[in-house]
Amino acid sequence: VEAPVEAPLEGPGPEAGPADALELEHIVGGANNSLGALVAHPIDNDAYVQAMNSLVLIGSLSDPHAQVCLRGHDMPVTALAISPTGALIASGQEGSIHHKGFHAPVVIWDYETRSPLFTLLGHTRRVANVRFSPDERFLCATGEDSLLYVWDVGTGEVVFAKRFNSPVSIFRWTAVVDGPRRPHYMASYCVKQEVFAATFAFDPVRRQWNLDGQLVACPNKAERTYHDAAVTMDARYMLAGSALGEMAVFRIDTRVFCATLPLCTGGLTAIAIDESDHLDENAVAFCGAGDGTVRRLRGRDMQWADDGALVTLPAAITSLSFTAQRNRLLATTAAGELYALDALDLAPTLINAAHTGELTAVAFGEASDRVATASMDGTVRVWDLSDYRCVTTIRGPKGVAPRCLAWGSNGLLITGWNDRAVRAHRASDAEQVWEIPNAHRSEVTAVCAHSGPTMDYVASGAADGGIRIWSGTGREMLVQFSEHTKGITRLMVDNTHPHLVHSCAADCATMTYDLRKKRRTLCRMVRSGAFTAMCQRLDSEQEVLTFDVNGRVLFWDCDFPDPVTLALTLSITLTPTLILPLTLTLTPTL
Structure with missing residues (x-):
């Protein structure tokens, strides 16, 4: 179906929905x-x-x-x-x-x-x-x-x-006490630096439930913010972690402050009590801190001591939770990692890893069980989709983030960075193989590569609209194109003719370059809708698909200057990082 560019393109609205919706398989990170x-x-x-x-x-x-x-x-x-x-x-x-x-x-x-x-x-x-x-x-x-x-x-x-x-920063139920008609509930909560021991009970006169909080006496009136708290099994003590890195101990049944123990820097962010330890009268507390440490303490009332069990994780601890059998302690960090800590010696086992910044690119290699992702946190990760583990982490220079990536030959990951460099790393061990410093005058926003018996090159695009072709062996610049007026959002090697490179940009244009002739051969534009991504069909006429900020998916045939098909119109802005070149079987109705 042919549709003129200037005419409004109409397709099935969002209420129509796809015939077969994609099922979410897994969330990684x-x-x-x-x-x-x-x-x-x-x-x-x-x-x-x-x-x-x-x-x-x-x-x-x-x-x-x-x-x-x-x-x-x-x-x-x-x-x-x-x-x-x-x-x-x-x-x-x-x-x-x-x-x-x-x-x-x-x-x-x-x-x-x-x-x-x-x-x-x-x-x-x-x-x-x-x-x-x-x-x-x-x-x-x-x-x-x-x-x-x-x-x-x-x-x-x-x-x-x-x-x-002021906001109640912590609330903990502590016990249920049987009553003559209804049980009443004991609880503790914190408002700023003040700690309250409360009773939640039904008032027969007013015929409603009421929370009656009594202030716990505390000699030190210093300003504190409590991040987390845990109550001992006998409901007598509450341990609270403060933003100052202290563990405060409160006797909640008598409403008395017991002790304050300075433990760490960065705040005491998580506390878990091992309720299965009944070898003596001492309680066992595990404390996670903003400096990434998890330590174990034993004690009761005013007497607490570190028993030597300590582990340091790469980032601040955000949660601690015992598994059902209490043989492992699950710890999450501000870096998005999940660890299982052995309750005896705190030996860590990494369960999940994650990016901590916005994802900027994703790409599959030749095999479908490995996928690479780039993030503004300055890392590129390779994931094994058979068990969703992060098998390789590539880190760039300090303060630098990757903006795009593509798989090259022999397991190389080619990445473009916001320091204007193009780098290549081995996906197996994160070793940097080569680098093109100052590849562009602005940050590199798109890369692609081809390696074959007749052609071996790397193409890179930048935020200033420039496209440069580099030798895959010597990394010298072969040719430069400057037709785009705004940032390049995607570069792609043609499926069947590797000497052709397709580009799309924020200037609402998509172009095709012939590297043998060293010139642009096709230019197609729309009036509005900056292109955010593109891919190419593996079947039919090998049409190029573009995706724009208006939510449109346009099909382009090399024999026609206008889009031949509108496949989808979304009511939301479509800004995919990468669209995989899947075989498409959708027959749209215009």
Whole structure:
């Protein structure tokens, strides 16, 4: 079907949807810097629940393919909890920018069916804590709006709400005490540097539940912000980690401050208590810090000591959680890594790795089980999709980030960087093989390469619209093209004629260059819609596909100056990092 460029191109709207939607296979990596963003399942020793952007993931330590995504949030998940029996999951999010009021809902999920039970409204801005009561009857949530809500888990109804002068940074249920008619609940919470021991009980006179908090006496009135807290099994002591790197010990049953222990730098961000250790009267606490250290302490009341078990991870600790059998401690870091620490000696085992910055490129090699990704965090990673492990990490010079990548011959990864250089590394061991410094006058935004018996070259494009062709052996410049007026977004070697190189750019133009003739042979433009990516069909007439910021996918035939097909029109901006050259069988209707 032929469609003139100047005419409005129309296709099936977003409500029509594809006939066969792509199924999400797996999410690799993903960093969430919210504290407590991972919780181990209390019954299943291999299962854990993790917050990743707006998703809640259920993963397995033994089977990397066993991953389930729970979708119910439209903003990053900032708080996560799992009930004591493991039957329920609760998750809270940042305030939504997609709806009026910046509402931050809390979702309760059924773990077995992987389906939402309730969506609880009330909080705005950001949910900071969610906690199930020990008997799973109530769920408490606190947020940056200084509100504290308690819901009945069985009905989803609000049973208590209170606004504080400042946000409640920590809330922990401590015990359930049987009463003559109804049980009452003991809890502790922190508001700034103040710690409260509270009773949550039903008031028969007012016929409603009430939270009565009593201030814990503390001789030191220094300003503190508490990041995390854990309560001992006997519900007598609460250990709280502060932003000053101290562990504060509170006797919550008598509301007395016991001790403060300076432990680390960067803040004490995570605390986990080993409740299985009953060899003596001492409690065992594992403390994770902003300096990446995890240490083990033993003690009680005012007497605590480091027993020598210490491990240092590459980045700040964001969560600590014991597995069901309490033989391993799951630790996440600000670098997006998940480690399993042996509870005896804290020996770390890397489970998952991740980029910490925006992804800028992704590309498959000749085999479909290896994929490379580039990120603004300054790294290029190679992933093995058979088990989703990161097998190679390539790091550039300090302060430099990769903007594009392509696979070359013999397992080379060719990358373009924002310091204007083009580099090649071996994907097997991250060793740099060669470098072209100052390859362009601005950052390199697109690369491609071809190596064959007749031609061996590397093509690079830059943010200033320039394209340069380099010898694949000597790396000297062979030819330069300057037809584009804005940044190059994609370069691609033709499927059947390797002497042809296709380009697309932010100037709404796509061009084809003949390297044998050293000149441009085709130029195609649209009035609006900067091109963000392109690929080429493997079947039919080998058409080139372009993707633009207006959400359009256009098919271009080398024999026609105008696009021959509009395959898709999206209501959102389509900015793919890379579209793989899959065989397409879609027959669009214009």
